[in-house]
Amino acid sequence: MTVKGRIRYLLYAFECFAAFLLQSLPFPALELFGARAALVLSAAFSIAFFESQVTSVIFAAMCGVLTDISYCGSIGFFSVIMPAACYSVSLLFENFFKRNLFTVTAAAFAGIAAVMFIHFFVFYLMRGYPDGWQFFAKRYIMRILCTLLAVPVFYGMDLLFFRIRSEYMNG
Amino acid sequence: MLAGVTAAFLVISLISVGNEYVSGFIEGCIIQPVQRLMCNADPPPKSREELENELSRLSEENCRLREELAQHYDIMAENEELRRYFDIKKQNESISLIPAAVISRDPDENFFGFVMDKGAFDGVELNSPVVTEKGLVGYVSGVSMRSCRVTTILSPEAAIGAVVKRTGSVGVISGSTALSDSGRTKMTNLPAGSGISEGDMAVTSGFGGMFPKDLLIGRIKAVYTDAFTAMPAAEIEPYEDARKIQSAAIITDFSGKDELFTKEK
Numbered sequence: 001m002t003v004k005g006r007i008r009y010l011l012y013a014f015e016c017f018a019a020f021l022l023q024s025l026p027f028p029a030l031e032l033f034g035a036r037a038a039l040v041l042s043a044a045f046s047i048a049f050f051e052s053q054v055t056s057v058i059f060a061a062m063c064g065v066l067t068d069i070s071y072c073g074s075i076g077f078f079s080v081i082m083p084a085a086c087y088s089v090s091l092l093f094e095n096f097f098k099r100n101l102f103t104v105t106a107a108a109f110a111g112i113a114a115v116m117f118i119h120f121f122v123f124y125l126m127r128g129y130p131d132g133w134q135f136f137a138k139r140y141i142m143r144i145l146c147t148l149l150a151v152p153v154f155y156g157m158d159l160l161f162f163r164i165r166s167e168y169m170n171g
Numbered sequence: 172m173l174a175g176v177t178a179a180f181l182v183i184s185l186i187s188v189g190n191e192y193v194s195g196f197i198e199g200c201i202i203q204p205v206q207r208l209m210c211n212a213d214p215p216p217k218s219r220e221e222l223e224n225e226l227s228r229l230s231e232e233n234c235r236l237r238e239e240l241a242q243h244y245d246i247m248a249e250n251e252e253l254r255r256y257f258d259i260k261k262q263n264e265s266i267s268l269i270p271a272a273v274i275s276r277d278p279d280e281n282f283f284g285f286v287m288d289k290g291a292f293d294g295v296e297l298n299s300p301v302v303t304e305k306g307l308v309g310y311v312s313g314v315s316m317r318s319c320r321v322t323t324i325l326s327p328e329a330a331i332g333a334v335v336k337r338t339g340s341v342g343v344i345s346g347s348t349a350l351s352d353s354g355r356t357k358m359t360n361l362p363a364g365s366g367i368s369e370g371d372m373a374v375t376s377g378f379g380g381m382f383p384k385d386l387l388i389g390r391i392k393a394v395y396t397d398a399f400t401a402m403p404a405a406e407i408e409p410y411e412d413a414r415k416i417q418s419a420a421i422i423t424d425f426s427g428k429d430e431l432f433t434k435e436k
Contacts (some may be wrong), residue, residue: 011350026285026417034352036278047355067279119279129327139281 009055009162019043020065035142037150041115043080045108046154049093050162055078060086080160081118085111087090101152108151109144109158116140116147157160182229189424247293256304257421263383265370265426268302269293272418274318282326283414284309284349289421290317300422306387306410307375308419323413324388325351333358333388334378335405340365341376344388344407354412355392363402368393383425 017038022030030037048056064079089111097103113150120140125132216226252270260266271289289295291314299311301321309329313320322328323342331344335358344363350357358373371391377384389409397404 015292023278024286026273026276036276038278124281127328129348131348135281138352143278 001060008165010058011161012158013062015047015154016040016043016059016066019154020063020066030146032146032148033142035139037111038116038143039147039148039150039154041112041147042108042150043154044082044086045089045111046104046151047156048089049099049104049107049155050158051090052094053087053090056086056090057083075124077119081115085115101155104155105151107150109148112144112147112151116144172336192202224406252418252420254402256302258304259302259386259420262385265304266383266422266423267424268420269295269423270418270420271319273416281348282328282346283323283417284312284326285321285323287321287419287421288319290315290319292316294423295319295421296423298373300382300386301419302386302422303411303416303419306389307404307410308416310381310415311421321419324356324409325354325413329356331382331388332378333373334376335361335391336372336374337365338366338371339380340367342405343375344373349407354409354414356389356409357409358391358407359397359400359402361405363403365403365405367391367405369393371405373405378429382426383422383427 019042023037025054030039044056044060044063047059060082061079064077064082067078067082068076089107092098092107093103097107117140120132120136120154124135129135224283249270253268254267256270259270269289271287271293273285274288275286277284277286287301295311295314297311301308301310301320307324309321309323309326310331311319312322312328324331324346326346327348329344329346332341333344334341341360342358344356346357347357349354361367369391373388373391375382375386375388377385387410389407391405392408393406395404395406396402
């Protein structure tokens with residue numbers, strides 16, 4: 001592969017970093033009914049729709065580590081869960097699904113919902129907080145929808161990168 | 172010619188004696204323009220070497236002044252920040268504060284926790300209280316070198332000793348999942364018959380040495396009986412909305428800090 005073909009990795013890295021910066025803005029921006037989109041999750045899934053499992057896992061791990069360490073935490077939840085989720089998505093799209101906006105949105109919804117549910121289980125239910133399902137319905141569902149709304153944007157960007165790469169590869 | 176000029180001069184002098192208009196006219200129209208011309212006359216041209224030296228000196232001076240100006244702006248901003256917390260400091264002189272800015276908010280954080288731009292290098296320690304001029308916001312629950320994570324009083328993880336100022340009833344401030352969305356928290360473990368009512372003010376009790384005494388927390392919005400403990404509890408509306416703050420101060424030291432831990436040792 002030419003250097004020009006590899007430039008998309010740089011663009012992916014930039015995309016993930018920009019998503020992270022946007023999602024962690026200190027003021028209430030990109031919020032919907034008090035819920036914030038986990039843009040890093042949308043970006044990582046969008047990359048997984050186009051790339052091989054290895055590439056998907058690398059970028060998902062990068063996003064996961066970034067999310068974990070940036071809130072003064074240790075490498076943990078997101079560093080593990082995001083590569084696993086993106087690996088599954090990449091595998092599905094390489095072998096079973098044809099890529100279009102409908103399948104991408106459906107897969108992203110399933111992936112985001114799975115990650116959020118595990119997050120809810122680990123960081124809410126396991127800590128023994130009360131009114132779990134009420135809280136899930138109030139907070140997490142809105143967060144899932146917000147995150148899902150960002151998927152078409154990242155998908156569009158990654159589709160553009162993918163076409164640029166294809167043009168270079170086809171000469 | 173000379174005689175004519177001298178005669179004219181004498182005539183003008185005689186006329187101008189005691190006449191301010193004439194002397195003023197002469198001064199303004201003849202003498203001052205000449206004086207200005209003399210003052211503004213170009214100095215002898217400088218050599219190239221002199222000019223280069225002067226240019227480098229001025230460049231250095233410009234650089235230095237720019238740095239000083241930047242420092243000046245920093246100091247002005249810091250002063251402005253510190254002035255906000257002057258009242259807290261006035262109430263409790265032993266308090267040491269560091270102003271800090273909110274640099275990020277985690278979308279996956281359920282109880283509006285945030286990250287501030289001061290860390291261990293700045294003297295921030297685990298469990299340091301975080302306040303604004305309006306009242307208590309939370310405490311530091313994670314520290315890295317240059318930043319710290321703050322858990323707000325809206326979180327159920329918080330357990331802050333508080334006292335109702337009017338009645339002296341002691342309780343514990345701890346967040347609730349049901350109230351956190353509306354920016355409220357609750358006070359539990361209140362003694363039966365404490366006589367608290369809506370509008371009472373809750374402040375930190377200072378017990379345990381984690382928070383200084385008398386930091387403002389919030390106002391009681393409702394009093395009810397806790398379903399689990401069957402003890403009185405109160406819904407508190409914090410004076411500061413932790414969901415929206417952009418900057419706050421971290422209390423790094425105060426008299427009675429870590430009292431309980433020291434006694435245990």
